[in-house]
Structures are given as C-alpha cells and as structure tokens.
Amino acid sequence: MENTMKISRYIIIILLVAGVCFYYIMTLMNLQIEENAQYEAKAKTTNVRTITIAPARGEIVDRYGSPLAENRMGYSIILDKNYLVTGSENKILTTLANMLNEGETWVNNMPLIIDDAGKATFPADSESKIKKMKEKLKLQAYATAQDCLDEMMEKWKLGNIVTAEAKLCMTARYGMLASDFSASNPYTFAEDVSIETVQKVKENAVLLPGVNVNVVPYREYLSGDIAPHLIGNVGPIFAEEYADLKTKGYGMNDKLGKSGIEKEMESYLRGTSGKREITRDSKGNIIDTIDTQAAIAGNTIVLTLDTGLQKVAQESLGKTVRQIARDGKASGVKKNGEDANAGAAVVIDVRNGEVLAAASYPYYRLEDYNKEYDTLVKTDGNPLFNRVLYGTYAPGSTFKPAMAISGLQEGEISSDSLITCNRVYVKDNFRLKCLGAHGSLNVTSALAYSCNIFFYETGYRLGIARMNDYCRQLGLGVPSGIGLGESKGTLAGREQRLKQHKAWYIADTLTAAIGQNDNRFTPMQMASYIMTMANGGKRYSATLVKTIKSYGFDKTIVPDTASQPTLLNTMNLNEANIAIVRQGMLEVTREGTAREVFGSYPIDIAGKTGTSMGAGSDTALFIAYAPLKNPQIALVIVGEHCLHGSSMAPVAKDIFDKYFFGTRTEGDPVLTGTGLMP
Numbered sequence: 001m002e003n004t005m006k007i008s009r010y011i012i013i014i015l016l017v018a019g020v021c022f023y024y025i026m027t028l029m030n031l032q033i034e035e036n037a038q039y040e041a042k043a044k045t046t047n048v049r050t051i052t053i054a055p056a057r058g059e060i061v062d063r064y065g066s067p068l069a070e071n072r073m074g075y076s077i078i079l080d081k082n083y084l085v086t087g088s089e090n091k092i093l094t095t096l097a098n099m100l101n102e103g104e105t106w107v108n109n110m111p112l113i114i115d116d117a118g119k120a121t122f123p124a125d126s127e128s129k130i131k132k133m134k135e136k137l138k139l140q141a142y143a144t145a146q147d148c149l150d151e152m153m154e155k156w157k158l159g160n161i162v163t164a165e166a167k168l169c170m171t172a173r174y175g176m177l178a179s180d181f182s183a184s185n186p187y188t189f190a191e192d193v194s195i196e197t198v199q200k201v202k203e204n205a206v207l208l209p210g211v212n213v214n215v216v217p218y219r220e221y222l223s224g225d226i227a228p229h230l231i232g233n234v235g236p237i238f239a240e241e242y243a244d245l246k247t248k249g250y251g252m253n254d255k256l257g258k259s260g261i262e263k264e265m266e267s268y269l270r271g272t273s274g275k276r277e278i279t280r281d282s283k284g285n286i287i288d289t290i291d292t293q294a295a296i297a298g299n300t301i302v303l304t305l306d307t308g309l310q311k312v313a314q315e316s317l318g319k320t321v322r323q324i325a326r327d328g329k330a331s332g333v334k335k336n337g338e339d340a341n342a343g344a345a346v347v348i349d350v351r352n353g354e355v356l357a358a359a360s361y362p363y364y365r366l367e368d369y370n371k372e373y374d375t376l377v378k379t380d381g382n383p384l385f386n387r388v389l390y391g392t393y394a395p396g397s398t399f400k401p402a403m404a405i406s407g408l409q410e411g412e413i414s415s416d417s418l419i420t421c422n423r424v425y426v427k428d429n430f431r432l433k434c435l436g437a438h439g440s441l442n443v444t445s446a447l448a449y450s451c452n453i454f455f456y457e458t459g460y461r462l463g464i465a466r467m468n469d470y471c472r473q474l475g476l477g478v479p480s481g482i483g484l485g486e487s488k489g490t491l492a493g494r495e496q497r498l499k500q501h502k503a504w505y506i507a508d509t510l511t512a513a514i515g516q517n518d519n520r521f522t523p524m525q526m527a528s529y530i531m532t533m534a535n536g537g538k539r540y541s542a543t544l545v546k547t548i549k550s551y552g553f554d555k556t557i558v559p560d561t562a563s564q565p566t567l568l569n570t571m572n573l574n575e576a577n578i579a580i581v582r583q584g585m586l587e588v589t590r591e592g593t594a595r596e597v598f599g600s601y602p603i604d605i606a607g608k609t610g611t612s613m614g615a616g617s618d619t620a621l622f623i624a625y626a627p628l629k630n631p632q633i634a635l636v637i638v639g640e641h642c643l644h645g646s647s648m649a650p651v652a653k654d655i656f657d658k659y660f661f662g663t664r665t666e667g668d669p670v671l672t673g674t675g676l677m678p
Contacts, residue, residue: 047082048279049184052251053291055271056217056551058298060231060261062307063356063546068231069262069366071217075198078186079176084210090156090169095207096189097168099200106190109236110174112145118162120149128240136177179252188253192218219255221366227310228366229386230303230358230484230544232260235370249273261301261544264484268548268557271298297551304354304546304561309658313345313359316654317637321361324642328617336643339616341380343639343648344387346527347655350631352565353531353540355482357655358524360387389486392520393638395476396610397450397645398623399515401533401581403458404443406470408577412461415580418442421453430507432456447584448592450609452514459513460506464493467513473539473571475528476521481541481568489525492518515610523636526623530634534606534625536578537571582606586628594622597649603660604628607652609645617641622648626656633659 060069077096084092097106111129113121122130122145134143137151149170153159156173158166172189181187189211190197198213205211219234235258237245242252250256257263274295279288321340328337347357364376364383376383385391407413421438424431434452438445446454459467468491472478477491490496492512494504511517521529524542532539543566548558585606589598593609607624620642625634635655637648 048277049082050275050277050292053274053276053293053295054216054254055273055295056297057219057234057255057271058265058269058300058551060265060269060301060303062303062305062310063354064306065302066307068223068226068303068305068307069219069221072220073215074192074218075195076188076214076216077190077193077197077201078188078212078214079181080186080210080212081181081183082210088209089173090158090165092208092211093169093172093189094165095204096201096211099197099204100190101194101197104190104193104197106168106172107175107188108171109178110171112148114149114162114167118149120145128238132178132240133174136174185252186212223307223366225363225365226307226314227305227358228260228364228369229360229388230260230305231366232262232264233258233366233369234262260484261303265301265545265548268301269298271551272296299557300549300551300553301545302547302549303544304349304356305358305544306356308662309347309655310357310359312654312658312662313347313357313651314361314363316651317343317345317359317361317639318363320647320651321639321642324639324647328643335617337617337641339641340639340643341641342382342387342391343637343642344391344523345635345637345651345655346388346523347633347635347659348527348531348542349562350531350534350625350634352562353481353528353542354546354561354565355524355527355542355544356633356659358388358544360385360391387638388523389482389484390522391638392487392489392522393619393621394517394519394612394614395515395521395526396612396619396621397452397515398526398608398610398621398636399513399519400447400450400455400610401585401608401623402471402474402476402529403455403462403467403513404447404581404584405474405533405573405577406462406467407458408443408580409470409574410462410466413443413458415442415444415576419446419451419454419457421451423453425453425456425510427456427460427510428506430505430510432507432510443580444584444587447581447608448587450588450593455513456510459509462513464504464509464512467509468493470571471529473569474532475525475539475568476519477525480522480524480528481566482524482544484544486524487522489521490518516612523638526621526636526638527634530623530625530636532571533578533581534631534634536575537573539568539571541566541568582628585624589624593646594649596646597653601653601656603656605652605656606631607649609649611643611645618643620645620648622646622652624652624656626660 056071059067061067111123111126111133113123133148134141137148139147139151152170152174156169158169176187179187201208201211201213223231234255237250237252237254237256257266257269274291275293277290277292281287321343324337325340328340343361345359348355362381362383418440420440421434423434423437438449438451441451441454471491477489479486479488496518497504508517512519528539528542543561547556547560549556585608586604588594589605589607594607598605603626605624605626606628607622610621612619620639622637622645625631635652637651639648
C-alpha cells in the first residue's frame with residue numbers, strides 16, 4: 001500500500017513537471033516560429049520619432065481674388081541630431097557648404113562680425129542677440145566680441161586661426177546652439193536651395209550622416225511693389241520671441257508674420273501643424289511612416305484693396321513727386337520743390353470704410369526686403385516708412401471743410417454770413433494774414449478761394465474746445481480703426497500744450513483753425529475725415545480686410561465687411577449744412593484752386609487743396625470725394641515738399657479716372673471661382 005502511494009506521488013510529480021515543460025516548449029515554439037517576424041522587426045527597430053508637419057500658410061489676395069502673397073514649394077537642408085555623428089560635425093558642415101550652388105549660402109544668425117585678420121566686433125543694434133550669445137556661451141555680461149570668438153573657437157575645436165572654414169563651422173554651430181538643436185528640433189542649415197544642390201546632397205548621403213532635405217513652403221509675393229507696406233513680410237522667429245511662441249506650438253525654425261497684414265492676421269494665416277510618426281530600424285532606414293494628425297492650411301485673407309487702383313495711385317503719386325523735384329532743381333530757386341521726395345495716397349469707400357488703395361511713396365519690392373534692407377534704410381525718402389499710417393502732416397487748408405461744418409452746426413456762421421477779407425486780420429493785438437484780399441465772402445466762396453481770414457474768424461467764434469470736439473467726431477486726432485498699428489496724430493489745443501509745458505493763446509486757436517499750429521494727422525485719419533463728411537456724418541472704421549475664407553474658398557471664416565461695416569460714431573449733421581459745405585467743395589474744383597484739373601471733369605467732384613509749412617519746401621495736400629451726390633469714394637493725397645495742394649490734384653484725377661472709367665487691364669489679374677465681387 002505504501003509503495004503504491006509513493007508510485008502515485010512520483011507519477012503526479014512527473015506529470016506536473018512534464019506539463020510545465022510542455023507549456024514552456026509550446027511558448028518558445030510560438031515565439032520562435034509563429035511570432036518570429038513580429039519580434040524580429042521589433043528587435044531591429046531602434047527609434048520611433050514624432051515630427052511636426054508644417055501647414056501651408058494662408059494666402060493674401062485683393063478684393064477680386066488677385067494674388068498678392070502665396071506659397072511655392074522649395075527645398076531646405078536640415079541637420080538631424082539623431083543621426084549626426086558626434087565629433088564629425090565640423091567635417092560634415094564643411095562638406096555640406098562645398099555642395100551649395102553659386103549664390104546659395106548657409107543660414108547665419110550669429111551676431112558677430114569677423115574681419116580678415118580674425119578680429120571680432122558686435123554689429124550695431126543687436127543688443128538682444130548679443131545678450132543671448134553670451135548666455136548660450138556661458139560668458140559674463142561684460143564679455144567682448146573677441147571673448148565670444150575665442151570661446152567658440154575653443155569650444156568647437158576650430159584651431160587657433162580664424163580660417164574661412166572656421167567661420168563657416170562657427171556660424172552653423174552657433175546657430176545650432178542658439179536654436180536649441182536637439183533630437184526633436186532639427187536645425188535648418190540652408191534655405192530655398194536649388195534642385196542641383198539637393199541632388200548633390202542625396203548623391204553624397206554616405207558622407208553626410210544626419211543631413212536631410214525637406215520640402216517646405218516658401219512665401220512668394222506676386223504683387224511686386226504693390227502695397228508692400230500693407231501686405232508686410234514674414235521672417236524667422238527671434239530668440240526673444242520664442243519663449244512665448246513655443247507655448248503656442250511654434251518651432252524655432254518656423255516663420256512668423258513680422259509686419260503688415262502678415263503680422264496682424266498671423267493667427268488666421270498660420271494654419272494648424274500636423275503630426276507624423278517615423279519609425280526607423282537599427283540601420284536608420286525608415287520602415288514605417290504614419291500621419292497621426294493632418295496639417296490644416298491657413299486661411300485666405302481677402303483684402304479690400306483693388307490692385308489696379310493701388311497701382312495707379314502708386315505710379316501717379318511717384319511720377320508727380322519726381323516731376324516736381326526735377327522742376328524745382330531746374331529752377332535753381334531754394335524751397336521750390338527741389339526736395340520733393342515722398343508722399344502718400346489713400347482711397348476709401350465712403351459707404352463702409354473699406355480701403356481701396358493706400359500708397360506710401362517711395363515704395364519697394366517685398367522680395368528685396370531681406371536682401372536689400374541695409375540699402376533701403378539709407379535710401380532717400382526712407383522707402384520702409386509707412387507714411388499712410390505713421391506719417392503725420394499739418395492738414396493746411398484741407399482742414400477748412402471741418403471748420404465750415406463745425407461753424408454751421410454750432411450756429412456761429414450761416415450760408416448768409418459774410419466776412420470781409422482785406423488780407424490782414426487783427427484780433428487781440430495779433431496780426432495774421434491771408435494770401436489774397438478776397439473782399440466779402442460767404443462760406444462757400446471762402447472754401448472755393450481758401451480764404452484764411454474767413455476761417456480765422458470762424459475759429460475765433462467757435463473756440464478751440466468746440467473745434468476739437470467736431471474734429472474728433474470726424475476722425476481727426478483719433479485712431480482710424482485700421483488695425484495695423486498707426487500714429488494717433490495730434491489735435492492742436494490746450495491739452496497738447498500742457499504736455500509741452502507751454503501756454504495756449506488766442507492766436508493759437510486762429511492758426512489751428514486753418515490747419516496749422518500743432519495739428520498733425522495721418523493720411524488714413526484724413527481719409528476717415530473726408531469719408532465722414534461725404535456720407536453725411538457716419539464714421540466707419542477704416543478696414544483693409546474684406547473677408548477671410550478657408551484655404552480652398554469653400555468656407556467663410558469672417559463675414560464680408562461691405563455687408564457688416566463697423567460704425568465708430570454718427571454725427572447729427574444738418575442736411576442743409578452738409579449741402580452748403582458740399583457746394584463750397586464743388587466750387588473748389590469748378591472755379592477755385594483745383595479748377596485747372598477738374599474744371600471740365602465729367603463727374604462733379606467735391607475737393608479741397610491745402611498747403612502746410614515746415615522745413616524745406618511746403619507740403620501739398622488734396623482731399624476729395626465723388627460723385628458729389630451719392631458719393632462712393634473719398635481720397636487723400638499728400639506730397640512732401642511738393643509746394644501747392646493743387647499740384648496733387650492730377651494724382652486724384654488719375655485715381656478717379658481709373659475708378660469711374662477704367663477697365664481691368666493686364667495689371668489687374670482676376671482669379672475665377674473665388675466668388676468674390678467688386
């Protein structure tokens with residue numbers, strides 16, 4: 001019995017052991033045979049990395065769909081730290097640089113100038129970049145440019161002599177350091193390279209571990225020199241910007257709107273980045289690619305601009321200013337227009353505030369901005385300065401319609417009021433003059449012949465406080481609402497004098513009443529002013545963005561401003577008073593200071609010339625709207641040092657000709673299928 005029990009226990013133990021062995025044998029067989037391929041692939045896989053897919057930047061078009069800024073695909077050369085062999089960086093960078101085609105170069109954001117003798121200096125106006133360089137190199141704040149150079153030469157083992165090869169390596173390696181080069185953050189070595197360079201890089205891949213070619217979108221400005229100040233430009237993200245932008249999903253190598261619409265509409269233009277998982281085996285070969293999140297292209301910004309009208313405004317303004325300068329120099333007389341070199345023109349729809357044209361002269365080509373920046377900064381007239389939004393000018397006699405409507409509304413003058421001009425005006429011991437002796441004038445003839453004395457007296461009766469109240473309601477000395485950043489301008493008055501710690505006198509009120517004194521307004525503010533006069537007292541926000549569409553134009557992101565204009569304020573103007581001022585402005589163009597240009601024009605034009613004094617030749621201004629009844633557009637023309645307001649009237653005529661009688665020409669391309677209407 002006892003032996004039988006022992007045998008049973010042995011059998012049970014043997015069966016248990018056999019069962020365990022069988023389980024392990026079957027498991028091993030399954031792993032080695034049935035799941036062999038899966039585990040073999042896993043054994044060979046060494047890296048799964050998620051990269052960002054850059055979205056196509058949204059495009060910018062004019063009101064008719066004509067392209068102003070769009071994208072094209074190009075090539076950039078990047079360095080991938082995952083596969084860059086440590087210790088071979090200098091050799092790889094040198095080899096790579098030698099493969100670049102003629103005219104191509106590597107990215108250089110190093111704030112250091114190194115001369116042929118190997119001496120280093122810091123470039124001007126680069127304080128933030130220099131500070132960052134010292135921090136990245138772990139040097140003290142008082143470190144010199146030479147200290148930075150020496151540290152980089154030693155840090156990256158570049159020898160004791162600053163050769164061309166050492167400069168190259170230093171430039172690239174500092175760029176890698178400054179941009180936080182890492183396994184998840186590639187470094188862009190060169191941008192927009194040719195297909196020939198791409199082929200060289202790919203053919204020599206074995207010599208360039210960690211070097212890749214990316215296909216990326218590049219901004220292209222098809223508009224040439226049309227409205228560069230408004231469209232703006234894109235550029236690299238600066239170190240001081242990145243700390244904030246990286247929390248919004250930007251990478252160090254991304255592009256960012258830097259000015260104009262490109263900057264203001266960045267959130268709409270940027271699009272949404274996608275995600276891609278790349279799986280590589282132990283040899284670095286890509287064995288799987290999965291897009292886990294698709295990139296979404298940015299939206300299309302439809303501007304209110306009419307490209308054809310903008311082109312006419314720019315060309316006519318430039319031609320006129322240049323001709324005045326030539327005539328002035330030929331005359332041999334100082335302050336006779338020889339210094340004419342700049343100006344601005346704005347055309348606005350009085351029914352909704354849409355800006356149809358906004359020209360700042362001199363202008364430039366957007367594609368030249370980065371390449372020719374240093375030259376543009378030094379060019380006469382400063383082409384980079386946006387005079388439409390930041391240039392401020394004394395309005396001169398173009399201010400007089402504002403005074404006329406203010407005096408009429410307040411009852412200080414009427415259509416029958418007569419004021420005598422004997423060329424000299426005396427008030428409280430102050431003596432002021434007019435350019436002529438006009439005799440007895442009412443308000444319409446005072447506007448037609450631009451009589452200073454009539455408006456001295458009107459200003460005296462109103463006082464500066466009431467004058468300025470009307471000016472603000474008309475849009476003078478207050479923001480236009482354009483949304484691109486703008487100068488506020490200055491309204492002459494006690495408030496402004498207090499800032500200057502100076503007194504305000506009656507004589508100041510009188511000179512302010514004819515648009516002189518401290519009055520300084522931007523062309524865009526003056527466009528708001530004449531728009532409000534033209535439409536009977538509605539001041540709309542000036543706008544450059546008509547609507548925002550999805551990239552494929554299949555969705556409306558922001559409704560059309562023509563149907564939903566923004567009303568900033570409404571003036572309770574008497575229709576009879578509006579008619580009086582309108583008649584005076586008509587007489588300016590029919591019988592007064594602008595009759596030479598508009599005396600026989602087929603459309604009734606309400607206009608006013610103006611001249612403001614300053615250093616050099618006088619500045620010329622012209623404001624107008626048309627048609628006289630049921631106005632559609634208003635415009636402002638400013639010519640710096642262009643002598644007389646009437647000299648700007650031909651520019652206005654060219655614009656009116658284009659708007660009312662012109663046809664779309666070769667310079668006015670239209671994209672079909674956008675659903676956009678005039």
